[in-house]
Amino acid sequence: MAILLQRAGYRQVGIPQFADVLIVNTCGFIAQARGESLEMLESLAASLRPHQRLIAAGCWAQREPEALLSWAPELDAVIGTRSWHRLPQLVQALSEGTGERLVVTESRNMVMPEDAGVSGYARFGASAFLKIADGCSRQCAFCAIPAIKGPTMSRSLSGILDDARQLRDAGILEINLIAQDSTYYGHDLGMQDGLARLLEELVATVPEIPWIRVLYMFPGYVTPRLVDVMAAYDQLIPYVDIPLQHAHPDVLRRMRRPADVDAVRKTLDFVRARLPGVALRTTMIVGFPGETDAEFATLEAFVREQRFDRLGAFTYSHELGTPAGALDDNVPDDVKQERLDILMVAQQDISFEKNRAFVGKRLPVLLEGMGKGLTIGRTYRDAPEIDGLVLIYEEVPVDRMAEVVIVDALEYDLIGRLETS
Ligand code: SF4
Known part of the structure; x- marks a missing residue:
């Protein structure tokens, strides 16, 4: 969006007060993220000057444009995540407009960066996030992303490699590959082992970039071939991020996620054996509808058993338009919070012990x-x-x-x- 605006002649400024147009790229994934987006909108709205225009873009704008307009009455326009490439026209229309509030949301598939003639990365310092796909074709019961973004659309191999060359030429030292589910990469393009193939192509194309990291792998799709490719090249750093979300098969079934926990154990053992020094990250959700004390105890025991290097955890929140949204959100908030605290304290001890093992190295x-x-x-x-x-x-x-x-x-x-x- 920033590149498109620059090309249309707009200039980025460092402080909101100096801007003619303020754009907040909202997140609509979970309640906490929406709260942060609304807080930002409200803080900008509070000091809005008469000529300034305020726009909400991104996932929340796609998901609930009318609700957003009523929660933030100072908003001049909303533009959904599937229409991001039309932002320059929207800004133009606002500057010529009658003061009417504008809504640009479409239900079309995601528009890939190359289709809009821009790159698909974001740089910060010597590091970059490089998007390899957008949207998600899985159907996890708690997740609003398939409804917000639609099915997975993989970027073309050539588009990703072109971006990687640009990042190399700019002296970037770390590329973080991102997608809602990286292991799905290429499936929609008819590729076999798409992610493994992409990694091999990247290594051959930009051997100068020392760290290439893959984020967000789906359990069950971290294949031996993928792990073997990661093991074969120093550039592909031994960092494996598999959000598991839970460890009790019944909860996983209710979540509509892969429920074979023994298969997950085997994958984790295989990854540890093939990638010495691997950092394993996962994410868990506590308080999913119907989660019993016994189911939570299984999750806690799994976390203590597996000793992940990194662990993120969230309390479940009902999300509009998701299959789980129809279930009874029957785990009380204080129980959700207590379960979150138990996991995080357990992980804190594990993390401290793991960190202490690095002293002197x-x-x-x-x-x-x-x-x-x-x-x-x-x-x-x-x-x-x-x-x-x-x-x-x-x-x-x-x-x-x-x-x-x-x-x-x-x-x-x-x-x-x-x-x-
Ligand atoms: S794989 Fe991730 S993004 Fe896709 S539906 Fe499941 S939780 Fe959501």
Whole structure:
């Protein structure tokens, strides 16, 4: 969207007060995300000047445009996630308009970046997120994404490789491949083992980029071939992110997710055996409708047994238009919160123990931010924005890789010292 606006002659400004048009890219995935989007809209609306226009874009705008207009009366327009490429026309229409509020939402399939003539990545420092597909063809009972975005649409291999070349030329050191379900990549294009093939092509095309990370793999689709490809190249970092959501087969069946927990155990064992030093991340949901104490106890035991390197957990929230939305949301909020706390405390101890095992070791770290006597970075075990950091108590140049000796460990972060020799 930013590139399209720039091409249409608009200029980005650093502070909202200086902008003629304010655009909030909303998230409509779960209640917490919607709350954050609304908070941002309200804070911008509170200091809106007469000539300024306020637009809500993104998933929530796609999902509930009319509701959004009534919750945020200062909004001038909403534009859904399937119409993102029409943003310049919308801004133009607002500037020429009569003050009428505009709604642009369509039920068409997602428009891929290359179809709109733009790249499919977002850069920050020496790192980038690179989109490989959008939408989701799975039908998890709790999830609104298939309704918001439609079925999986994979980007063309050539479009992704072109983007990767641009990122290499810009000196990017880490590519994070993203999709709602990365393991589905290429399926809709008729490709066999699409993700494995894409990874091989990426390694051959941009051998200069040291870290290529894959996020969001679907359980049951982390195939031996995929793991073998990851094992074969140093560039494909041993980081495996499989959101499992639960570990009791009955809950998984109600969630409409793969329910063979023994198969999941076998996959995790295989990944650990084939990818030495692998960082395993997962996500869990507590308080899904009907979750009993015994079902939760199975989940807690699984988390303690598997000792994931990274674990995120959420309390279940009813989402409009999802199959689970028709179920009785019968786990009380305080029980959901208590279960979340139990998982997070268990994981905190696991994470601390795992971090302590790194003290004294030397690791490559991507240095990213610096100031006030501190430099921060990440190891291959830390995906941007969600995992831990390495803290170095001195100011050094950033956006580069450096060898760092780990001198201390916190629950989620590590303390490091730059290796100078
Ligand atoms: S795979 Fe992920 S995005 Fe797709 S329906 Fe399930 S939870 Fe939602």
